[in-house]
Amino acid sequence: MQELIGTGVALITPFKADGSVDYPALDRLVDFQVDNGVDYLVIMGTTGENVTLTDEEKKSVIQAIKKRNDNRLPMVIGIASNDTRVVVEQIKNTDLSDYVAILSVSPAYNKPSQEGIYQHFKAIAEATDKPIIVYNVPSRTGTYVTVNTIVRLAHDFENIVGIKEADGDMIVAMKMVQYTPPGFLVISGDDAIALPMTLAGGAGVISVIGQAIAQDFSDMIRYALNGDVAEAYELHYKISPSIDMIFEQGNPPGVKALLHQMGICEPHVRLPLVAADEDLNERMKAFLESY
Template identity: 75%
Template structure:
């Protein structure tokens, strides 16, 4: 799975003021990623406000990204949920031809046991031949995937090839790297610790900030994968202040504000999320002015 080593970005869904999907801005965003050296694109993830998109909107978003990308970068699609039967049916009924893998979030709200999580991903893995990236994000799901569970899944199912690990726990991430099969990929889902995770043996990151500060963030991960520690940390500390800021008032409100200042899209976001306040917007603007100079 060389296609998902490096920097992937969890694309936002731009909206017009009317609330409709802004397909022109989405095309511009995809081209911005390609032109600045990102390694792969993640479609319909959390940052895409996936849960607020209708089925028709999701299909249109996927079509726009596929067309804009024009096979230039590998694509990963997000298909997950808290009803295993529904997730399995969605996977079976989705045309996955253009995608190298599926990113599937651990069931949220239900708070399953570790055995429940295992059985859920067993059903997901058996529903397709496509590679599966398990997504662990306890801050959103209400439950954590234990190291033993991911190691068990990695050993038992050939097409469970990676985990997007977003617990924010570097010790847990290191144990996943240590105890999972050698070919299994541990991908950071947390921008702030993406560098130490990669240096510890991880496979890179699926990033939010990476879609705004594309070149530096992607180069940082490339340096890390090559063992160029000093160069990597120079870029990390250059980018780091923006990471705190874009998550301060929720994702993707922060990253949309930053992308707006880069003239990629507008800030519009769907309820129950709301745009960031003026104070944070001004701080992001100041950061960007300093960063670009």
């Protein structure tokens, strides 16, 4: 799974002022990733506001990204639900030939036990031969995928190839690196600790800020993978103020505000999210000017 080592970016879905999808902005966004060193694209994730897209919009956005990317970068698709049967059916009914892997978040709201989480991903793994990345983000789902559970899944299913670990706990991340099989990918889902996680043996990051500060962020991860620690941390401390800002008022309003300042898209989001306020936009502008 060399395609998944480095910097992946969780793409936003740009919207116009009337709430419709802004396809020219989506083209600009994809081109920006390709031109600035990003290693792979992740589509239909939380950052893409996929829960507010209709089925037709999802199909159109996926097709637009696929067309614009034109096989220039590997792609990962997000397929998830808090109903295991729905995930299995979606996987079986989706043409996965254009994707190197599926990213699937642990079920939200239901708050399953660890055995329930294991059985959920077991069902997914048995429904496809496509590589699967488990996504652990307890701040959104309400439950953890524990180290023991991910180690068990990694040993039991060859096509569960990695975890996007977004708990923000370095100790947990290091234990995942330590106890999972060789070649299993522990991918940071937290931009703030992507560098130390990579230096501790992780496989890189699926990033939000990486789609805006694309060249420097992807270079930072590349330095880390090569063991160039000083160079990596120099970029980390240069970028880190923007990471704090983009999550200050939720995701993706923050990164959309930054991308708006860069001329890539408008800052619009769909309710219940609201756009970043004027103060944050001004601070984003000041950051870019000094950057």
